[in-house]
Amino acid sequence: MSVNQTNWAKKCLSPWLLLLTLVVALLPLQAMAAQAQATVSKNVVAVNQVFQLSVSVDTAINPDSVDFSILSPDFAYGQPSVSSSTSLINGTMSRSTTWTIAIAAKKVGTATIPTFKIGSSQTTPITITVLKSSQTNNTANTDQSNVRMTAEIDKNTVYVGESINYRVKIFIGEQLSQASLSAPSGDGLAVSQVGQDAQNNIVQNGRRYLVITRNYQLTAQKAGNIVIHGSTFSGSAVRGANGFSSGITVPVNKNARDISLTIKPKPTDYKGLWLPTPDLQLQQTWQPQVSNPNEITTKVGEPITRIISLRIKDVAQSNMPNINLTYPDTVRIYNEKPEYRTENGYSVMILKQVIIPRQAGNIALPPLSINWWNTTTAKQQQSEIKGLTLNVTADPTANSQFSPPAAMTPPTSAATQPIKTMASAGIWPWTTLVFAILWLITLLLLVKKRQQPMVTTAIATTQSPDIAAALETAINDNDPIKVQTYYQQWRQQQYSQLTSQPQLLQQLDDEVKAMMTNHYSTLDSQWNNQTLLKLLTQAKQIKTIKHTSKTLTSLDPQ
Structure with a gap:
């Protein structure tokens, strides 16, 4: 190659070498010049309103x-x-x-999305304006309408001691978790929840809501003007979830509106127990049913049950009156524990009393009257149920010890103490021995004469099996009323047989009395029916021995 050719080649290659050098030099600069950027879907938002933040970089990088x-x-x-x-x-x-x-921004004011560093690049900070819910646009209001509350009361003026119903409803239009509802409050108010929450679904303006309803009973304890501070609802909602993001858990807090309440004092001229209510119902029934509302005929020892029902509207169960009736000493009273319940705004109390006459004659059972203040008419009223006269006939077989005084006593020891035996059995052991000897002699004679079937038939004979069986069934079922009734009938039938065993008869009477006392006692205890069943078995054995002795005497050839 000549010198001219060499110079020409150098001139031609120089631009390409320069371009190649520039490209190689710019490659690292291009990598270092990767741009990072942050953007938001909106820069004016409400507190807890969800919006999107995007951060991007124009290169492939670790997530x-x-x-x-x-x-x-x-x-x-x-x-x-x-x-x-x-x-x-x-x-x-x-x-x-x-x-x-x-x-989502946590508080009102100005918030700044900070700079994000990505490799050697970084984003520019973003300023966000955060407003209250009422200051936001329609989109924010839509978010707030996802959960809303209402509250109402029956009336805004009540008397001291009167109760009203506070009803709060929560409308939920989104998925919530960890939700809770606090009770309303107010100075001088006793608050208690009534029943369980009710749930139902409704559609409003084309949107579906789950509605939760809860009722509270508010009882005024002092006069004056007060403010009922509404219930508070709190929970967490998942918002902003879509195909690109899992969403965010946002706290949700709602307060029901405050309500003013006026509480009136008790009138100075009112007499009796203070019961302010718009309605009070006092009723009674008798078992067995009474055909004559003024009197009924019965016997000594036969029970009659009095059922008293008291229904009071807008009164808390704790303010229900105690019913105390004074009965004459000629009857014994067993009071069951009162039953309480709430239905349709009424507090209901059911009281059962078992009344057992102790002696014959006319016995007057007391009436009952209750004073109350009618909050609708602003007047004092009185509700009353009548008494009843018992025409009690004598029972010659009744034992006066069976029906003790009318005052309620704790369970006697007869239900738990073992049966005591008499120190001296009297003439019965000797009589039994004589009968046993006679029975052996007669048995020998009957064997010789082949008259065994007659003796067997005599021994197997029993008396009044239906009443005895019914009595045993009632004892096993622990039904005190049936036991009392069947025992009186059985005792009357067996009285002539049991007079020879006064101690056993007394033990039977005491055990039935202990059963009744234990069942209607205010103490929680279980009566043991085995003692009474054993006493009945002893009574049957005495009856069988006596009947067998009479039969053998009639077969004696002498």
């Missing part, structure tokens, strides 16, 4: 390169979603990585 924990002082945020893309345009290849995350 964990962005630290979102720097948002925590001013923002709540969810889990980010990451996407990567690669494109080739006009022979030029480009790559990018984007992070999308749902966030």
Whole structure:
């Protein structure tokens, strides 16, 4: 190659070498010039309103390169979603990585989304304006309508001691978790929840809501003008979830409106127990049913049950009156524990009293009257139920010890103490021995004469099996009323047989009395029926021995 040719080659290659050098030099500069950018879906939001934050960089990079924990002082945020893309345009290849995350501002004012550092690049800070719910646009109001509350009371004026119903409803239009509802409050108010929450679904303006209803009973304890502070609802809602983000858990807090309440004092001229209510119902029934409302004919020892029902509207169960009736000493009274329940705004008390006459004659059972203040008419009223006259006939077989005085006593020891035996058995052991000897002699004679079937038939004979069986069934069922009734009938039938064993008869009477006392006692205890069953077995054995002795005497050839 000549010198001219060499110079010509150098001149031709120099531009290409320069271009190649520039390209190689610009490659690291292009990598270092990757741009990072942060954007938001809106920059004016409401407190706890969810919006989207996107952070992107125009290169492929590790998905964990962005630290979102720097948002925590001013923002709540969810889990980010990451996407990567690669494109080739006009022979030029480009790559990018984007992070999308749902966030919500925690407080009113100005909040700043800080700078995110990605490799050697970083984003520009973003300023967000955070307003109250009432200052936001329609979109924010829609978010707030996802959960709303209403509260109402029956009336705004009550008397001291009167109760009203407070009803709160929560309308829920989104998925919530960890939800709770607090009770209303007020100075001088006793608050208690009534029943269980009710749930139903409704559609309003084309949107479906779950409605939860809860009732509270508010009882005024002092006069004056007060404010009922509404119930408070709190929970967490998941918002902003879509195909690019898992959403964010946002706290939801709602307060029911405050309500003014006027409480009137008790009238100075009112007499009796203070019961303010718009309605009081006092009723009674008798078992067995009474055809004549003024009197009934019965026998000594036969029970009659009085059932008193008291229904009071807008009165707490704790303010229900105690019913105390004074009965004459000629009857014994067993009071069951009162039953309480609430139905349709009424507090209901059911009281059962078992009345057992102790002696014959006319016995007047007392009436009952209750004074109350009608809050509708603002006047004092009185409700009353009549008494009843018992025409009690004598029972010649009744034992006066069976029916003790009318005052309620604790369970006697007869139900738990073992049966005591008499120190001296009297003439009966000797009589039994004589009968046994006669029975042996007669048995020998009957064997010789082959008359055994007659003796067997005589021994197997029993008397009044139906009453005895019914009595045993009632004892096994622990039914005190049936035991009392059947025992009186059985005792009357067996009285002539049992007079020879006064101690056993007394033990039977005491045990039935202990059963009745234990069943109607205010103490929680269980009566043991085995003692009474054993005493009945002893009574049957005495009856069988006596009947057998009479039969053998009639067969004696002498």
